[in-house]
Amino acid sequence: SLILAIESSCDETSVAIIEDGRNIRSNVVASQVKSHMRFGGVVPEVASRHHVEQITQVIDLALREANVSLADVDAVAVTEGPGLVGSLLVGITAAKTLAFAHNKPLIGVNHLAGHIYAGQFMAEMKFPLLALIASGGHTELVYMSDHLNFEVIGETQDDAVGEAYDKVGRILDLPYPAGKYMDQLAQEGEATYDIPRGMIHEENLNFSFSGMKSAVMNLVHNAKQRGDTIHKSNLAASFQEAAVEVLVKKTSDALKLYPDVQQFILAGGVAANSGLRQGLQAMLKADFPKLQLIIPDLKLCGDNAAMIGATAHQHYLRKDFASLALNARPGLMLGEE
Ligand code: ATP
Ligand code: MG
Ligand code: FE
Numbered sequence: 001s002l003i004l005a006i007e008s009s010c011d012e013t014s015v016a017i018i019e020d021g022r023n024i025r026s027n028v029v030a031s032q033v034k035s036h037m038r039f040g041g042v043v044p045e046v047a048s049r050h051h052v053e054q055i056t057q058v059i060d061l062a063l064r065e066a067n068v069s070l071a072d073v074d075a076v077a078v079t080e081g082p083g084l085v086g087s088l089l090v091g092i093t094a095a096k097t098l099a100f101a102h103n104k105p106l107i108g109v110n111h112l113a114g115h116i117y118a119g120q121f122m123a124e125m126k127f128p129l130l131a132l133i134a135s136g137g138h139t140e141l142v143y144m145s146d147h148l149n150f151e152v153i154g155e156t157q158d159d160a161v162g163e164a165y166d167k168v169g170r171i172l173d174l175p176y177p178a179g180k181y182m183d184q185l186a187q188e189g190e191a192t193y194d195i196p197r198g199m200i201h202e203e204n205l206n207f208s209f210s211g212m213k214s215a216v217m218n219l220v221h222n223a224k225q226r227g228d229t230i231h232k233s234n235l236a237a238s239f240q241e242a243a244v245e246v247l248v249k250k251t252s253d254a255l256k257l258y259p260d261v262q263q264f265i266l267a268g269g270v271a272a273n274s275g276l277r278q279g280l281q282a283m284l285k286a287d288f289p290k291l292q293l294i295i296p297d298l299k300l301c302g303d304n305a306a307m308i309g310a311t312a313h314q315h316y317l318r319k320d321f322a323s324l325a326l327n328a329r330p331g332l333m334l335g336e337e
Contacts, residue, residue, distance in 0.1 A: 001074045001316045004062070004098065005309030006055075008091030009083025009111045010136070011042045012302070013054040017066035017073070018309025022120050025066035027306040029299075030054045033177070040176050041166075048086030055094050062305075070102045075321075077312030080108035081332030082137065088328035096324050105321040107312045112138060112334045113150065114307035118296040119265040121310065126262040126292065132251055133334075134276065135268030136162035136177070139207050139247075141254045142334060143261075147314045150334040153258075154205025154250060161243055162270045164209035168216045168239050172232050183273050186240035189233030193219060195242035197249075205254050212242050244279040251280065255288055263292045271301040 001021070007014040011032040017025040032050045036042050063069065078095035081088060099106040116131045131142045139161045141154040159167070162179055169178020174185075195215050198208035216239055223230045255261060266280060277295055284293050300306060315321070 001313055002068065002072055003075050003077050003107070003309045003312050003316065004059075004070070004073045005077040005109070005305040005312055006059070006091040006095050007079045007111070007114070007303055007305040007308045008051045008055070008087050009079045009081070010087060010303060011036055011047050011050070012304065013051050013058050014303065014305035015058045015062035016305035016309045017062055017068055018306060018313065021310045021313025022124070024121065024306050025068065026062045027304055028058050028062045028065065029304050030058050037176050040170055042084070044084045044086055047084060048090055051087055051090035055090055059094065059098075070098065070104075073102070073104060075105045075107050075312065075316050077107040077109050077308055077315070078326075079111045079114065079308055080322075080326060081329030082111055083328075083330060085328050085330045088330065092326060092328055096326065100324060105316075106324065106326060107315045107320070108322040108326050109308045109311045109315070110332055110334060111303075111308075113148065113311045115267040116142065116144070116265055117310040117314075118267060118300040118304075118307040119294040121300055121306065122294045122296060123292065128258070128261050129263040129265060130251070130254055130258060130261045131265040131267050132247065133268045134161050134247060134266070134270035134273075136160060136166070138268065139209070140334070141205050141250065143258055148311075148318075152334055153254060154207065156207040156209060157199070158208050158210035159213060161207070161209050161247065162268070164213045164243065165270065167213050171217055171220050172230075172235065179270060179273070182236045182240065183275065185233040185236035187237075187274060189231065189235070189237035191238040191241040192231070192234045193238035195238050197242050197246050200246050200249055205250050205257075207246060207250060209243065212239060240273070240275045244273070244275045247276060248279045248283050252283055252287060255291070261291065263294060265294045267296070267301075269302045271295055272298050
C-alpha cells in the first residue's frame with residue numbers, strides 16, 4: 001500500500017508517505033519546540049494554531065519529497081488519539097478533507113501503537129513481542145500476540161518517565177523539553193546523589209516516577225536553603241541511573257513472566273535516551289541473549305508520521321477503515337477499540 005499519514009497529536013506537525021508499512025518515501029516533521037520553549041511547556045492553544053498554519057505546507061512537502069501525487073495514494077491515515085484535542089482535530093480535519101476530496105479510504109491510528117510500529121523500520125515484527133513505551137505522556141509495558149493486538153501488562157501509577165525528565169530538567173533550569181539536555185548532562189556526571197527507585201521491589205509491572213522527581217526537588221530546595229551548590233551533571237546522572245534501573249528491572253521481570261516473547265521493542269521519545277538504550281542492551285545480552293532487541297533510529301523515537309503510516313498499513317490490510325465521522329479521542333488507550 002501507499003499511505004499518506006498525518007500526525008498532529010502534540011507539538012509536532014508531521015506528514016509521511018509510507019510504502020507497505022516499512023518503506024519511508026518521505027517523513028516531514030515540523031516542530032514547534034521553539035514556540036513553546038519560552039513557556040516551559042506545550043501551550044495547547046498555541047499548538048493547535050501552529051498546526052493550522054503548518055499542515056498544508058507539510059502535506060505538500062511530504063508529497064513532493066516522495067515524488068507522488070494524491071491520486072497515487074491508497075489511503076489517508078491520521079492519529080486519532082491520545083493527545084491534545086485541538087491539535088488532534090487539525091490533523092483529523094485535514095485527513096478527512098483529503099480522503100473525501102480524492103475518494104480514498106480513511107484510517108484512524110492510535111499514537112501509542114505508532115510509537116511501537118516505529119520499530120518496523122528497523123526490523124520486521126515477530127510475535128509475540130514485548131514493547132516498552134517510554135514517552136512524554138506514557139510509560140507502559142505492552143504484550144503483543146499479533147499485529148494490532150495490544151495488552152498493557154504494566155504502567156505508571158503517576159508521572160510518565162518523559163514527564164519526570166522534563167520536570168526535573170526544569171528544576172535544573174534546562175530548556176524545554178529537557179529530556180535530551182538531562183541525558184547530555186547525565187553523561188558528563190557521576191551518580192553521587194541518592195534517588196529512590198520507585199516501586200522497584202514491588203511484585204508487579206507498574207512504575208512510579210513522581211517520587212524520583214520529588215527527591216530531586218527536595219535536594220535542590222535543601223541545598224538552596226543551606227547555601228550549597230548543586231552539582232547539576234551529577235544530579236542528572238543520579239536521576240538517570242534511578243530511572244533507567246527501574247525501567248530495566250521491570251522489563252526484565254516482564255520477560256521472565258512472558259517467556260514466549262520473540263522480540264523486544266523500545267518505543268517513544270525516551271527511547272532516545274543513551275542510558276536507557278545501554279541499560280536495556282546490557283540486560284538483554286546478559287539475561288535474554290536469544291531475544292531480538294529493536295530500538296528505532298533517533299529521529300523515529302519522537303513524534304513523527306512515519307510511525308503512523310507503518311501502523312496504518314496493518315489496518316489497510318484488514319480493510320479497517322474509518323468513516324468521515326472520525327473524531328479526536330484525546331484519552332484513547334492501547335487495546336481500546
Ligand atoms: P505520548 O507519546 O505519550 O503521547 P509525547 O508524544 O509528548 O507523549 P514523545 O514525543 O513520544 O511524547 O516523547 C517526548 C518526550 O521524550 C519528552 O518528555 C522528552 O523530554 C523525552 N525525551 C526525548 N529525548 C530524550 C532523551 N534523550 N532522554 C530522556 N528523555 C528524552
Ligand atoms: Mg513532542
Ligand atoms: Fe508521542
